[in-house]
Amino acid sequence: MSSLRELAQRVTESGQADLHVRKSLSTIDELEPRLGCLLHSDREFVEQQLRSLQSRLAGGEELPLAGVPIVLKDNICVKGQKTTCASQMLGNFVPPYDATVWQKLQKAGAILVGKANMDEFAMGSSTENSAFGVTRNPWDTERVPGGSSGGSAAAVSAGYVPVSLGSDTGGSIRQPASFCGITGLKPTYGTVSRYGLVAFASSLDQIGPFARSAEDAARLLACIAGYDPMDATSSEQEIDPELLQLENTAALKGARLALPRVVSTLLPEELQDTFQATVEEFRKLGAEVEEVDLPYMEESLSAYYVIAPAEASSNLARYDGVRYGQRPQGEFETISELTTRTRSEMFGKEVKRRIMLGTYTLSAGYYDAYYNRAQKVRTALRNAYVETLKNFTAILTPTTPGPAFKIGEKVDDPVAMYLSDIFTVSANLTGLPALSVPSRLYQGLPLGVQLLGRPFADKELLTLARDYQRATDHHLQTPELAVHG
């Protein structure tokens, strides 16, 4: 498997813009009918991008992602390209502007080959909430790829593209990365501009990379991170140029990793041995893994399922059927009827459920008991994490409480579905960076392990993961049907 750096280098040296893109498109054509990772793949747009890259290459430009095919989650705006959020509501939406991440990727020489399927408005943990069809896990096509960025994760796992972008509000990058056997990072809140990312829960949303290795994830992060005046929450923190190519110094040996005791009570019995074996692997590689009491992990899930729907109910109020969105057929007597009918017919079940929950917890009489309390729990959580991270390089947990589940298995049980986020939501509530790297397979299915670090220690986390991947081959395992170059 070639690294991003090698892929870009080969394009630069050969001067051939489509060196990797043709292969990517043929893999898409071959596997897409079986997997359903993408919502759109506009070939005319690909050719247009290739022509532009070709002339930049001819002009001698050296680009960090020259000719690298990429997939974006379909909640990231690309001018002139449909951006649907996998919702009927935005079924025809064509953004009149580019998201900042896409502007940056274009500048870096990447070629967009498709927009990925997802749970509608990023609400879900299996991509089954898409209005436009299911995505199948390349490791077992009877199973979900995870979610909400399921299409982006499956596309990398199946070998459509070496890297893709997703968004992570409660685990939506790390959980599908774990289910699909690839590396996924939720950067520190504010590292990547959210301008042009369709909002779900603004204080939690963060765009981040999927890749086949931590090294590639670091390079992609280097290309998309940075302060953006168009996003008031983007950080002015300088981007470490070393992210483009992680330095060689080993970081895992001697690193202090905190292992929360509560993990053993939250992880199902049958997965304990596999996780323990992973912990031993980290120990063998020189990390000091120490058990700690880290409170509020279960409560973090409760806080998340109050805060995220509350912010969603507010953000999604903009879909009123006037400025964008599809409008149902028929005549409307009043503006209220127009709005109500549009929202009722165009939003899917889970999106409506969350709007309802959020509206309830924000309403007079319940605001203090739910929303305000959840925000205080968030403070308690952050204090506990920051305190723990004073003595440790990172916090080590499983990414998910199990491997990919069967399609349809949890779709009628929202509470069971929400539980798949138990280990991931803390990073969003605290704003801290966290990544998932493939660890051992469990019954032939990938499982991920999560490292959560200090504010803006994204590079340190990626370096730890890189060291783990240098010493192990879990990340090199690919599903049988995959095509990897």
Place this chain on the structure above:
Amino acid sequence: MTTTSKLSLEETRHVANLSKLEYSEEELLELNEEMSRILDTVSRLDNVPVDGLEATLAVGAYANRFRADESGECLDPESALQNAPQTRDGCFEITRIIAKIE
């Protein structure tokens, strides 16, 4: 404070109204049950001592960021209207909101 999580059907109906969402009676019953279950599980929030803690509304150091009040690039009217379901004379078209006085 203890949260009473059992939601009445009438409350659910009221919330649907506030949310500008329309449900059939059957859907409303199902939703009422689901929301009650979800609210039950989030009542774990009561386990965390929060006295004296400030609410975290967002993570990071935030202050308003100001810029000079100068006009810059913006969307042209055509692009701004391109996704609207109905337009007329360069405007978004909606249902009449003021009743006609006879």
